[in-house]
Amino acid sequence: MRILYFANFREKMGLSEEIIILPSNVSNVRLLVEWLSARNELSSTLFTDHELIRVAVNQEIVEFDTEINSDDEVAFFPPMTGG
Amino acid sequence: MRILYFANFREKMGLSEEIIILPSNVSNVRLLVEWLSARNELSSTLFTDHELIRVAVNQEIVEFDTEINSDDEVAFFPPMTGG
């Protein structure tokens, strides 16, 4: 699965995208966030406060209960501030 | 008293301003409108329907009960359509 990071996520992760092998039990966004959060201390900080996380699946903003599969493009970023 | 006419008032009256000698009993806008209305048939048509008359005294829109005197500049026109 392709994961993109923007703004503080990109900055803190030190990367703008990565390809992960999605464990078969990670079937929705919430489980992916928990899985990412458990990877290491840095990830834990970034992915713990769900209020500060926005997620897009295939370039559409989605809720945490949205199902995902390995073909999806998933992006993490903070609340948007356009305009 | 100086009276100005704009838009359909100017057009129908055939003049954009006139100086009138104000009768002493014409002490407010309503009385002036009635006095003008009584002058002739043309005036009667123009000054009868009060809904279609707007009045400015010294360049401020006023109500019909506003007092006037011979030094005032009075203007008659239809509802405004700026913008």
Place this chain on the structure above:
Amino acid sequence: MIRVQSEDFDIGDEIAIISNQKKNIGGICSFTGLVREFDLNNKIQTMTLEHYPGMTEKQLDKIEKEANNRWELSDSLIIHRYGRLKPKDKIVLVITASIHRKAAFESCEFLMDWLKTKAPFWKMEETDSGSHWVAAKSSDDLEVEKWSTKKK
């Protein structure tokens, strides 16, 4: 600033003058009124704007001050033309600049609503089917009344 003139104006220039000032502007709202091509189904040939010189400037000044009292504006501009115009010609330009976008939007709309019913202008349209004075719309009266009850 207010200007009452027969000449055309350049929207981009006017916005640039306002935005280039040494002020902490976050957003600029503009509204430009144009002469329409059609009134109902009648092709408009010309629109002639008559106004009340002297009173117009006084009233525009007053309403611009009112907008600046109601909203925190960095700057504002009203340009209103008079004379004989053609379809697509610009009639009016209102620009409001503020640190807050809501203030810019609301004050610009307030000024336009006000101009529609309270600025001493009258429009004579010459169309395919003859000439007539454009009637005031009661819906415009309602719009301007909203501002007397609406909080900023």
Place this chain on the structure above:
Amino acid sequence: MIRVQSEDFDIGDEIAIISNQKKNIGGICSFTGLVREFDLNNKIQTMTLEHYPGMTEKQLDKIEKEANNRWELSDSLIIHRYGRLKPKDKIVLVITASIHRKAAFESCEFLMDWLKTKAPFWKMEETDSGSHWVAAKSSDDLEVEKWSTKKK
């Protein structure tokens, strides 16, 4: 039309292109967002806009269509810049044209409210006292929510 670009744009040119079309336009509303000079008391040196290429265009397209569904618009334009900007630089331009002035005002404000909270842009400010990502304002969320309940 929507455009996502790093280059600057000319507001007057964009409004002229829209108003010169063969359409019965009564009014044109524009909103231009600028980089401020100060954030609270800190002088802003630069503001860098990051966005999500691909998603940005999709979202802007979608919201422009939504505005055109809700209001009777003759035309609309959204230009949003990205990259490194300085104070007073233009960030965003929204233009809406309609035969009705209310439709132009409301749709322009709708588009700006939406861009603030739903367009995938993020702002990094470099100020006298260091760099930080601009936080989303909860007031902006409230503004955009109003449109889901408000009738046109």
